[in-house]
Amino acid sequence: MTTMTEKTPTSDDLTPLLTHWQFPPFDALTPERATAAIRSALATAQAAVTQAKRAVQTTNAALTWAEWYAPLDEALERLGALWGVVAHLHSVLDTPEWRAVYNELLPEMTRFWSELGQDPDLYGGMKRLLAQAPDLNAWRRRALELEVRDRLLSGAELPETARPRFLAIQERLSALAAKFSENLLDATNAYSELVTDEAQLAGLPETVRAMARAAAERDGASGWKFTLQMPFYLPVMQYAEDRAWRARFYRAYATRASEFGPPEQDNGPILTEILALRQEEAQLLGFPHYAAYSLAPKMAPSPEAVRDFLADLARAARPYAERDKAELERFARDTLGVSPLEAWDIAFASEKLRQAKYAFSDDELRQYFPLPKVLDGLFALITRLYGVTFEEVVLPTWHADVRTYRLDKAGETVGYLYLDLFARETKKGGAWMNDAKSRHRHLDGRVDHPVVYLVCNFAPPVGDKPTTLTHDEVLTLFHEMGHGLHHLLTQVEEREIAGLNHVEWDAVELPSQFFEFFAWEWEVLQTLTAHVETGETLPRALFDKMTAARFFQAGMQTVRQIEFALFDFRIHSELGVAATPEGRHDVALDDVMRILDEVRAEVAVFTPPQWHRFPHSFSHIFAGGYAAGYYSYKWAEVLAADAYQAFLEAAETRGSVVDPTVGERFWREILAVGASRPALESFVAFRGREPKIDALLALTLGSQPDTEPTGA
Numbered sequence: 001m002t003t004m005t006e007k008t009p010t011s012d013d014l015t016p017l018l019t020h021w022q023f024p025p026f027d028a029l030t031p032e033r034a035t036a037a038i039r040s041a042l043a044t045a046q047a048a049v050t051q052a053k054r055a056v057q058t059t060n061a062a063l064t065w066a067e068w069y070a071p072l073d074e075a076l077e078r079l080g081a082l083w084g085v086v087a088h089l090h091s092v093l094d095t096p097e098w099r100a101v102y103n104e105l106l107p108e109m110t111r112f113w114s115e116l117g118q119d120p121d122l123y124g125g126m127k128r129l130l131a132q133a134p135d136l137n138a139w140r141r142r143a144l145e146l147e148v149r150d151r152l153l154s155g156a157e158l159p160e161t162a163r164p165r166f167l168a169i170q171e172r173l174s175a176l177a178a179k180f181s182e183n184l185l186d187a188t189n190a191y192s193e194l195v196t197d198e199a200q201l202a203g204l205p206e207t208v209r210a211m212a213r214a215a216a217e218r219d220g221a222s223g224w225k226f227t228l229q230m231p232f233y234l235p236v237m238q239y240a241e242d243r244a245w246r247a248r249f250y251r252a253y254a255t256r257a258s259e260f261g262p263p264e265q266d267n268g269p270i271l272t273e274i275l276a277l278r279q280e281e282a283q284l285l286g287f288p289h290y291a292a293y294s295l296a297p298k299m300a301p302s303p304e305a306v307r308d309f310l311a312d313l314a315r316a317a318r319p320y321a322e323r324d325k326a327e328l329e330r331f332a333r334d335t336l337g338v339s340p341l342e343a344w345d346i347a348f349a350s351e352k353l354r355q356a357k358y359a360f361s362d363d364e365l366r367q368y369f370p371l372p373k374v375l376d377g378l379f380a381l382i383t384r385l386y387g388v389t390f391e392e393v394v395l396p397t398w399h400a401d402v403r404t405y406r407l408d409k410a411g412e413t414v415g416y417l418y419l420d421l422f423a424r425e426t427k428k429g430g431a432w433m434n435d436a437k438s439r440h441r442h443l444d445g446r447v448d449h450p451v452v453y454l455v456c457n458f459a460p461p462v463g464d465k466p467t468t469l470t471h472d473e474v475l476t477l478f479h480e481m482g483h484g485l486h487h488l489l490t491q492v493e494e495r496e497i498a499g500l501n502h503v504e505w506d507a508v509e510l511p512s513q514f515f516e517f518f519a520w521e522w523e524v525l526q527t528l529t530a531h532v533e534t535g536e537t538l539p540r541a542l543f544d545k546m547t548a549a550r551f552f553q554a555g556m557q558t559v560r561q562i563e564f565a566l567f568d569f570r571i572h573s574e575l576g577v578a579a580t581p582e583g584r585h586d587v588a589l590d591d592v593m594r595i596l597d598e599v600r601a602e603v604a605v606f607t608p609p610q611w612h613r614f615p616h617s618f619s620h621i622f623a624g625g626y627a628a629g630y631y632s633y634k635w636a637e638v639l640a641a642d643a644y645q646a647f648l649e650a651a652e653t654r655g656s657v658v659d660p661t662v663g664e665r666f667w668r669e670i671l672a673v674g675a676s677r678p679a680l681e682s683f684v685a686f687r688g689r690e691p692k693i694d695a696l697l698a699l700t701l702g703s704q705p706d707t708e709p710t711g712a
């Protein structure tokens with residue numbers, strides 16, 4: 001990337017950014033040029049919007065896709081792609097200069113896109129296209145239908161009289177969500193404990209002690225400071241032998257942002273107001289309750305289907321969870337002398353049990369996974385499954401670490417993959433896949449190929465020693481590659497429905513979770529592993545140990561996820577549904593807690609103490625995008641496992657789970673079709689039937705629990 005500084009970019013400087021591009025023009029990009037180019041693209045997009053609005057307002061003649069939609073779409077794509085590059089750099093090259101560009105442009109961009117989504121003329125134009133346009137094909141029709149639906153769900157059909165209230169609700173809801181997060185953060189930070197007696201630290205690993213000592217030093221204190229932040233809280237619960245300390249910490253954590261703390265940090269009134277306003281919002285839009293509104297753009301067909309799904313899963317998983325619980329209680333009593341097992345003993349006893357059962361270290365395992373070998377094996381797996389080959393190519397990037405590949409299938413280019421795998425200071429943590437381009441055929445016949453960034457935070461290589469990955473990191477790489485392939489291998493040539501775009505939210509994790517299963521196969525692991533010193537592939541004994549550890553407490557974890565999902569879904573479909581005579585949708589905190597109790601009685605194997613205030617810290621649904629959608633985690637996992645089961649069935653008859661026949665079908669029916677049809681239709685086309693939960697149980701919970709009583 002160009003690093004020289006410059007005053008005012010010339011129009012020659014901006015040409016590579018503003019003309020149509022297939023590859024993000026990182027070589028022509030400077031912060032100054034990006035700002036100027038985005039302002040220019042924004043002006044062009046605004047002009048295209050004005051022209052499209054005028055056409056709707058001034059003519060009653062039939063609009064056409066080619067003349068009305070396509071020019072608008074092109075202008076918006078230029079702007080969106082350019083802004084996408086800056087947003088991407090904000091995540092992977094967060095220097096002061098790029099951060100300034102991002103923060104300066106963000107408000108303008110947010111305002112532009114949100115006004116665009118609310119524009120009544122554009123909405124009307126799209127509806128007219130759907131009704132009359134002579135040049136719609138199936139893809140264009142589907143793309144328009146989904147755009148119209150999105151606008152409908154954001155209030156496009158609201159009567160004028162309802163609009164001010166609707167907007168007021170939305171504003172209030174976003175303020176409440178922000179307040180919910182702030183309260184939780186403030187309450188988390190408000191509690192700390194300075195330990196001065198080293199004996200209290202018994203059991204804690206050295207790294208945690210060092211962290212706590214540094215935290216105390218920052219306060220000018222001697223001793224060890226512990227807060228409720230995860231890096232402190234989790235080790236205390238897992239390792240601290242001082243049971244009273246664990247109990248104290250557990251209670252502090254479990255009652256954050258509740259009536260047990262300062263009133264100004266209490267999330268109780270906030271979450272009930274959120275629930276009430278969501279019901280009012282959903283009913284303004286014509287839905288019986290918020291859960292039904294949440295499902296409108298999702299794959300799950302109805303609230304009943306979600307309830308039934310969670311109930312079925314709970315019934316099936318519960319015996320596994322009971323077995324896990326019995327094993328843990330027995331171990332805690334007999335080996336640790338802890339009985340009865342209290343809420344603050346669970347993590348502690350679980351960690352001891354895990355160590356006792358599966359004695360192998362992550363470090364021992366990672367010696368078998370040098371990154372270059374893993375990548376070779378991963379690419380080879382994709383080639384065998386889908387007939388797609390990888391060719392390393394030279395393209396402009398944002399950092400010397402980035403590797404770029406062209407993907408070909410049957411002699412034709414299908415897309416481009418950028419791998420940015422190593423942690424560095426300017427990169428956000430975590431792992432994700434993001435797209436720079438979607439597949440699209442322009443009116444003149446040119447095709448844009450999809451371009452995908454795959455970003456991880458693995459340790460960089462040291463000297464001539466390659467990076468080695470833990471198996472968890474291998475799973476992360478497979479997960480993100482699963483998303484990437486979904487976007488890259490699409491055949492759909494209308495960008496709004498190509499690849500990942502517009503795929504139902506509760507189905508979008510299918511390809512990613514599906515792909516992870518391959519990284520558990522003996523056969524595949526042989527091609528991913530070569531010991532850094534000896535070159536030896538993964539030994540069978542170590543494979544058996546990691547497979548056994550895979551299912552550790554999976555039953556308990558599954559019912560916990562179901563508990564959260566069922567609670568989320570019930571409060572959004574049962575509380576505040578009927579309005580008061582004044583039109584309010586009141587929700588009482590007692591009812592929220594009652595539903596939580598009922599859900600726990602139905603699915604949980606451990607019941608937390610009565611003073612536990614779980615809802616007050618459930619950010620996913622009160623401050624994130626998961627409201628009446630937490631079930632999606634399990635829903636997508638069912639699809640992923642059931643799809644993978646087809647490969648296991650092929651392995652039974654043809655001997656290998658890497659089966660090109662099933663692979664080709666998975667590509668054709670699931671990956672290639674994007675959102676050109678509903679996800680359920682795609683699944684049925686691949687599997688020949690609707691999804692079943694059996695495969696999930698077998699693949700994530702391990703062997704069937706004994707039907708014998710498991711007590712003493």
Ligand code: ZN
Binds near residue numbers: 479483509512
């Ligand atoms: Zn994912």
